[in-house]
Amino acid sequence: MHEYAYPRPALTVDIVVMTVIDTDLKILLIKRGAEPFMNTWALPGGFVQVSDGKDQGEDLQAAAHRELSEETGLPKGRLFLEQLYAFGQTGRDPRGRVVTVAYYALVPSDLVPMVCAGSDADDAKWWSVANELPDLRLAFDHGAIVDRSLSRIRGKVDDSDIAFELVPPSFTIAELREVHEAVKGTAYDPGNFRRRFMRMQRDGVIEVAPGKRTTASKPAKVYRFAGRSRV
Amino acid sequence: MHEYAYPRPALTVDIVVMTVIDTDLKILLIKRGAEPFMNTWALPGGFVQVSDGKDQGEDLQAAAHRELSEETGLPKGRLFLEQLYAFGQTGRDPRGRVVTVAYYALVPSDLVPMVCAGSDADDAKWWSVANELPDLRLAFDHGAIVDRSLSRIRGKVDDSDIAFELVPPSFTIAELREVHEAVKGTAYDPGNFRRRFMRMQRDGVIEVAPGKRTTASKPAKVYRFAGRSRV
DNA sequence: GCAAAAGTGTTCATCATACACCCATGT
DNA sequence: ACATGGGTGTATGATGAACACTTTTGC
Structure with missing residues (x-):
């Protein structure tokens, strides 16, 4: 007691x-x-x-x-x-x-x-x-x-890195977009999302990972999270 | 016990x-x-x-x-x-x-x-x-x-309404800007801040209040907070 | 008149949005 | 061959930053 x-x-x-x-x-x-x-x-x-x-x-x-x-x-x-x-x-x-x-x-x-x-x-x-x-x-x-x-x-999800916590260590752009869409419950324009993604790569937030992912159509490139963007 | x-x-x-x-x-x-x-x-x-x-x-x-x-x-x-x-x-x-x-x-x-x-x-x-x-x-x-x-x-402070909690019920644009500057510790361009402020007025976040405020120079208009911008 | 601050104008870069389009691949 | 989805192009509008400028007041 x-x-x-x-x-x-x-x-x-x-x-x-x-x-x-x-x-x-x-x-x-x-x-x-x-x-x-x-x-x-x-x-x-x-x-x-x-x-x-x-x-x-x-x-x-x-x-x-x-x-x-x-x-x-x-x-x-x-x-x-x-x-x-x-x-x-x-x-x-x-x-x-x-x-x-x-x-x-x-x-x-x-x-x-x-x-x-x-x-x-x-x-x-x-x-x-x-x-x-x-x-x-x-x-x-x-x-x-x-x-x-x-x-x-x-x-x-749109202003931090938490989306990367929901995908495997390496992922395609579409996989990351699907995470965003699932979280927010709305559709993202694939083209615009890709551009946003490319900016992240330019800023060093993500980088290309080895391998490709075979999909329903053209194989997609695989990326990995490189580091915190905003600490 | x-x-x-x-x-x-x-x-x-x-x-x-x-x-x-x-x-x-x-x-x-x-x-x-x-x-x-x-x-x-x-x-x-x-x-x-x-x-x-x-x-x-x-x-x-x-x-x-x-x-x-x-x-x-x-x-x-x-x-x-x-x-x-x-x-x-x-x-x-x-x-x-x-x-x-x-x-x-x-x-x-x-x-x-x-x-x-x-x-x-x-x-x-x-x-x-x-x-x-x-x-x-x-x-x-x-x-x-x-x-x-x-x-x-x-x-x-830049993405919500909390700045309005730090000013009196009615205030001038400069007063609100000074609150922002005090919180962030950086200077805001008066012209740009004013434009942002005018957008808030256009969106109904703030409205003109009666009276003017006599300052060190030209008297300034007085405003009041009208309602939550994002609920 | 003059300083100080209110208030306006302009330019430039960035980015979200919408939407059209090309291209490589598996079936 | 063809649908699917990866990947690119482009136009528009909103916004943020930088900065020059005019106007109105008190002193």
Whole structure:
């Protein structure tokens, strides 16, 4: 038992895990196996390890990485993970005051098969943001967390490098464009996107990678991300 | 005494209060009156009220508003207050695990005199970001919180409406430009800024307000903020 | 009159958008 | 041969930066 002079909240991390599969933005949800919200779909996440001793426990980002790897089987490195927002409304958890620090993670499509390699197939699933999510009621306030996460990446995808976190290490221009389209839910003009892409190459953001990609038509050149454009 | 099965962190809110005084971006700091970091300058803030009962206590945003008004004397309404980031590194507080949810507040220059109307004059002070802050060591990790807050508003000032939160209800073009210059620390071309401003008027973001402002030269027209440009 | 700041004009480069078009390849 | 999608061309309009210039006030 741990005693404190004043009441304290429980602290959790929740992670919005996103990827693009077949030109479709998807979110990973876990089916809850315990009350409250038993059998309801929820974000992966859990309690932050806190210690009253000298070490004080684990950092928030480390907790998010740990929960992500524990609940989904994804590797701890190579994954983009960024803090999203702290959700601490009263009443968001019926058991008592729980504050959650939400993170969002971007999974490149080549890592998708790693998800839940050792977990039950029934309790983790990718959901299409456009087609399936609107009809789905999530546990707690996880619906609001997902909404904020979508706003965040939609706002960032055209002005930052996060799109590169959703494609394999090497990719074609069309693949990168499809990621943009899946995230924003709108079509991009292929010609104009290509020009934007060529500017990135001129600026050293991307570079040609060896090999070609055989497609439905003419084979496409393959590129790789070279470095952060804006630090 | 409050008992829990697992150790829990203490939860605080800290607020980076910013304003522009005389074309200079300033931050409000409070001198700590207790250990740790006694007599060191720190951000206003304090513990979030949590209850183990049915009501669960107060929301995070409400806690930030309350602390802001308690420690600075600023009014609870009329103030822009937005969540910045959750800081939860282990070791950031020597007393034990403390997680803080940081907010930033923007104070229009006409409200500056309200600060600390009822408080000791010695323990709250506006510090110039450009001239005084670099040499100042803050309590805890508050220096990092301030840095992130500055990055946030510098990134937003040209692409959102936050500049209007730093000027009085009615203002001249030059006043708004000076706010931009104070925040970014760079000079804006008066002619180009005016044109940008005129576009805002064309788009209905701002509108003419009654009256003129007598300046060092020709009197300037006065404007007021009409509505959010991007919702 | 003169300084200072309001306000206008002009030029140039960059970039988003729209859309037409050519070209190489697998079937 | 032909559809598919890679890749190119081009015109237009909005915007940002740089900078010269005119106008209106207070002193």
